[in-house]
Amino acid sequence: MPSGPKEVGSVSQAGILTRSTTIESPILRPTRNGRLQQEISGARIRVAGLGRRFETAHGYLDAIRGVDLAVEPGEFCVIVGPSGCGKTTLLRILAGLDRQTSGSLDLSSPGSEPPTNAMVFQGRSVFPWLTVRQNVAYGLKLRGVGRRERGAAADSLLDTVGLSRFARAYPHQLSEGMRQRVAIARALAVDPDLLLMDEPFGSLDEQTRFLLQEELLRIWEQTGKTVVFITHSIDEAIVLADQIVVMSAQPGTPKVTLTVPFPRPRSLTEVRGNPAFAPLFNQIWELLRDEVHVARRFEGAKR
Amino acid sequence: MSRRTRRWSEAMLTVSGPLVLLATWEWLSRTARIDPTFWPPPSSLWETFVSLIREGGLLGDVRVTLVRILGGFLLGAVPGVALGLAMGLFWPVRVLLMPIATAVYAVPKIAILPLVVIVFGLGESSKLAIVAISIFFLVVLNTMAGVQAIDPSYRDVARNLGANPLELFLTVALPGSLPAIFTGLRLALGFTLIVIVGTEFITPGDGVGSLIWESWQRLAIKPMFIGLVVTGLLGWLLTVLLDVVERWALPWQARE
Ligand SMILES: Nc1ncnc2c1ncn2[C@@H]1O[C@H](COP(=O)(O)OP(=O)(O)OP(=O)(O)O)[C@@H](O)[C@H]1O
Ligand SMILES: [Mg+2]
Numbered sequence: 001m002p003s004g005p006k007e008v009g010s011v012s013q014a015g016i017l018t019r020s021t022t023i024e025s026p027i028l029r030p031t032r033n034g035r036l037q038q039e040i041s042g043a044r045i046r047v048a049g050l051g052r053r054f055e056t057a058h059g060y061l062d063a064i065r066g067v068d069l070a071v072e073p074g075e076f077c078v079i080v081g082p083s084g085c086g087k088t089t090l091l092r093i094l095a096g097l098d099r100q101t102s103g104s105l106d107l108s109s110p111g112s113e114p115p116t117n118a119m120v121f122q123g124r125s126v127f128p129w130l131t132v133r134q135n136v137a138y139g140l141k142l143r144g145v146g147r148r149e150r151g152a153a154a155d156s157l158l159d160t161v162g163l164s165r166f167a168r169a170y171p172h173q174l175s176e177g178m179r180q181r182v183a184i185a186r187a188l189a190v191d192p193d194l195l196l197m198d199e200p201f202g203s204l205d206e207q208t209r210f211l212l213q214e215e216l217l218r219i220w221e222q223t224g225k226t227v228v229f230i231t232h233s234i235d236e237a238i239v240l241a242d243q244i245v246v247m248s249a250q251p252g253t254p255k256v257t258l259t260v261p262f263p264r265p266r267s268l269t270e271v272r273g274n275p276a277f278a279p280l281f282n283q284i285w286e287l288l289r290d291e292v293h294v295a296r297r298f299e300g301a302k303r
Numbered sequence: 304m305s306r307r308t309r310r311w312s313e314a315m316l317t318v319s320g321p322l323v324l325l326a327t328w329e330w331l332s333r334t335a336r337i338d339p340t341f342w343p344p345p346s347s348l349w350e351t352f353v354s355l356i357r358e359g360g361l362l363g364d365v366r367v368t369l370v371r372i373l374g375g376f377l378l379g380a381v382p383g384v385a386l387g388l389a390m391g392l393f394w395p396v397r398v399l400l401m402p403i404a405t406a407v408y409a410v411p412k413i414a415i416l417p418l419v420v421i422v423f424g425l426g427e428s429s430k431l432a433i434v435a436i437s438i439f440f441l442v443v444l445n446t447m448a449g450v451q452a453i454d455p456s457y458r459d460v461a462r463n464l465g466a467n468p469l470e471l472f473l474t475v476a477l478p479g480s481l482p483a484i485f486t487g488l489r490l491a492l493g494f495t496l497i498v499i500v501g502t503e504f505i506t507p508g509d510g511v512g513s514l515i516w517e518s519w520q521r522l523a524i525k526p527m528f529i530g531l532v533v534t535g536l537l538g539w540l541l542t543v544l545l546d547v548v549e550r551w552a553l554p555w556q557a558r559e
Contacts, residue, residue, distance in 0.1 A: 097459055119463045125456050129478035129555045138474070139464035172557040190464060 081247025375434020387446025412437030449483025
């Protein structure tokens with residue numbers, strides 16, 4: 001996987017600047033080579049009192065209830081929470097694939113256009129009937145981008161995720177981790193204002209996971225997308241996030257929202273070595289441990 | 304085992320099965336361990352085969368049967384796939400037609416031949432119709448199951464990236480159900496052969512089925528065997544043909 005030299009020192013100043021200017025547009029955001037670039041692409045999320053109630057055979061089930069969430073354009077928001085607390089439900093509502101049954105959702109972008117989003121789904125989502133390249137180019141094809149142009153775009157993304165050699169392969173010829181990278185490239189291909197990622201690295205081995213985390217950060221830093229990212233990994237949450245939302249057990253609702261203080265652009269090794277890392281890790285784990293216990297009891301009671 | 308050795312072994316095994324069977328038969332018949340009147344040695348069938356082609360109109364029978372199979376197959380499969388897709392995609396269609404489809408599917412198809420004859424007469428069209436009808440529901444049910452078995456997350460991906468209903472159909476529902484459609488077509492192809500030979504038994508005239516039946520009634524055992532062998536070969540040929548089409552249509556399927 002190509003991973004260029006990181007010029008941490010030269011842009012860390014700009015990185016801090018970015019964080020403090022996300023409130024009002026236009027947003028200044030450092031590119032990889034340290035230049036400041038005006039970006040107006042990231043989506044802004046305002047969620048208030050959001051709830052989603054499912055009707056099941058045994059009555060109602062509130063997957064999420066009273067969710068308040070604010071994500072600024074270009075912000076990287078990570079959601080953690082016990083299994084079944086409604087993270088996927090929330091993400092699907094943000095993606096427009098499902099509707100809330102209560103509360104309000106407002107997505108806007110600093111430009112006048114309504115923001116676009118692309119979701120990386122939990123589990124199997126790469127079309128088995130398309131080649132790797134066709135999968136990545138799929139969204140562009142739907143948008144009417146010409147064959148050659150979308151092929152080139154797909155190839156460059158495949159290069160980014162380290163799958164150039166497999167452009168013509170079919171998904172069944174790939175490993176699980178490789179398929180997941182195809183799914184990520186497919187979402188990035190349409191250059192969305194809002195990138196929704198549901199445990200995208202969950203099925204990957206740790207080395208690949210670290211590489212893709214770096215790669216994702218690099219892409220994010222270059223493009224100024226807003227990201228909402230779900231993970232079960234506390235470590236992953238800390239190294240990626242500006243803001244970590246810890247969800248409570250069912251019905252899911254944000255319990256605590258933490259701001260991650262590490263400067264941008266980040267080097268993952270530096271973040272992990274930072275003295276502030278361990279206390280933050282422990283704090284999140286303490287919060288989660290209670291919720292996981294609640295979730296366990298709840299699951300047990302259901303049976 | 305390398306790919307090439309594997310291919311070669313496969314070819315050898317494919318041929319040796321029938322060869323061993325024929326050789327055993329030949330030996331049993333020649334040594335009169337089985338009655339040669341009813342089980343003539345395969346080698347003696349060659350002469351009959353040649354004369355049937357020259358004077359007996361065997362090729363004409365094969366052509367007639369083949370046209371009935373292919374015609375009936377297309378007439379049943381194409382609307383079958385279409386209706387199956389509709390039933391898989393739209394629940395009202397499914398709920399409306401499901402009882403009829405399952406009930407008719409269970410009836411032995413040869414049993415409705417009298418009805419078909421009443422409607423279509425004794426000519427060629429009733430033979431096409433019986434083949435088409437007998438595979439129609441099989442194809443419908445397999446296609447429908449194929450659509451329903453598609454992982455809903457694929458639909459979500461397509462919708463999330465902005466697919467309209469037509470694009471959803473063309474890029475998800477159709478390719479996603481193709482494997483099940485082909486399973487249905489494969490089963491259907493077997494049925495067409497059974498049904499057409501059965502029909503030709505009952506309504507004699509031309510076709511490989513009548514060749515078998517009429518030979519049997521005249522106790523002409525050798526032509527009867529030729530009819531059987533030709534039927535088997537037809538079945539094999541059509542299956543191979545469908546295999547080729549499937550490989551072309553489903554390049555993405557994992558195969559051993
Ligand atoms: N379509 C649905 N119908 C009924 N209940 C649903 C539906 N979708 C989700 N749920 C329920 O809502 C709750 C939250 O599900 P969700 O998938 O959002 O959890 P999650 O936080 O993503 O879990 P995980 O971390 O295991 O992926 C679960 O109890 C689930 O059973
Ligand atoms: Mg989930």
